[in-house]
Amino acid sequence: MADTPILETRGVTVRFGGHVAVKDVNIEVRRGTVTGLIGPNGAGKTTLFNTITGLQRPTSGTVLLDGVDVTGSAPHNRARMGLARTFQRLELFVSLSVRDNLRVAGDIHNANSRNRIDVDAEADRLLELTGLTDIADKDVSDIPTGRARVVEVARALMTSPRILLLDEPASGQTEQETEEFASLLTALAGDGLAICLVEHDIPLVMKICSTIYVLDYGAVLASGVPDVIKNDPAVINAYIGTEEDVA
Numbered sequence: 579m580a581d582t583p584i585l586e587t588r589g590v591t592v593r594f595g596g597h598v599a600v601k602d603v604n605i606e607v608r609r610g611t612v613t614g615l616i617g618p619n620g621a622g623k624t625t626l627f628n629t630i631t632g633l634q635r636p637t638s639g640t641v642l643l644d645g646v647d648v649t650g651s652a653p654h655n656r657a658r659m660g661l662a663r664t665f666q667r668l669e670l671f672v673s674l675s676v677r678d679n680l681r682v683a684g685d686i687h688n689a690n691s692r693n694r695i696d697v698d699a700e701a702d703r704l705l706e707l708t709g710l711t712d713i714a715d716k717d718v719s720d721i722p723t724g725r726a727r728v729v730e731v732a733r734a735l736m737t738s739p740r741i742l743l744l745d746e747p748a749s750g751q752t753e754q755e756t757e758e759f760a761s762l763l764t765a766l767a768g769d770g771l772a773i774c775l776v777e778h779d780i781p782l783v784m785k786i787c788s789t790i791y792v793l794d795y796g797a798v799l800a801s802g803v804p805d806v807i808k809n810d811p812a813v814i815n816a817y818i819g820t821e822e823d824v825a
């Protein structure tokens with residue numbers, strides 16, 4: 579159905595012993611949009627991402643991709659269904675060039691998927707699209723963190739995902755890099771990609787997200803469009819401060 583969210587969590591709870599890291603969380607992510615997931619440190623954002631990708635099994639609740647319950651599916655099966663992610667701590671091959679990081683992802687994709695791609699052509703296309711062509715032959719260890727963040731996104735795009743989860747992708751970026759990054763994410767969503775963004779850069783989130791979920795102590799404190807979120811007293815109190823902070 580056209581109206582089915584491409585990604586949905588229903589009543590997801592994750593406990594680590596006696597600690598509830600994620601509490602009864604319902605989120606929906608739709609095609610062609612950027613959805614924000616924000617909240618204080620330790621609110622459960624990364625744990626929710628891990629549950630969506632299959633690295634973490636929920637204590638209860640379900641994860642649906644295209645309306646299909648994938649709660650028991652392995653991460654590689656979810657990847658095959660079009661789910662890709664980046665990590666808060668960069669997980670690139672630092673001794674390889676930027677281009678080779680993309681090629682490796684393309685080779686792995688081809689080994690595991692029926693939708694094979696022309697790895698070199700796709701790498702070149704994505705390097706151009708993400709503005710990395712000028713540093714394509716540099717080793718990742720020789721490029722600034724802000725650009726390495728973009729390499730992670732480009733590498734994730736090598737799997738031709740339909741849903742992209744980004745965990746603090748703007749961390750370490752300069753203001754100029756974040757501005758270009760915002761345009762890139764908006765363009766990718768414009769092409770139909772569903773993006774779910776965990777990010778502490780609130781002005782970025784407010785600028786590019788159509789829907790925002792605020793997590794606090796593992797639970798959804800508020801959800802809605804940016805204007806609603808930035809004026810919600812509970813959100814201001816728990817996380818983002820006054821409106822001047824997010825302008």
Ligand SMILES: Nc1ncnc2c1ncn2[C@@H]1O[C@H](COP(=O)(O)OP(=O)(O)OP(=O)(O)O)[C@@H](O)[C@H]1O
Pocket residue numbers: 594597598599617618619620621622623624625626666
């Ligand atoms: N494997 C684990 N075992 C035990 N506790 C964990 C584990 N992973 C996360 N936690 C705890 O669960 C809570 C949620 O952590 P999580 O990393 O998901 O938060 P976050 O919102 O992503 O935080 P940040 O913004 O700092 O990245 C925290 O209290 C954390 O200490």
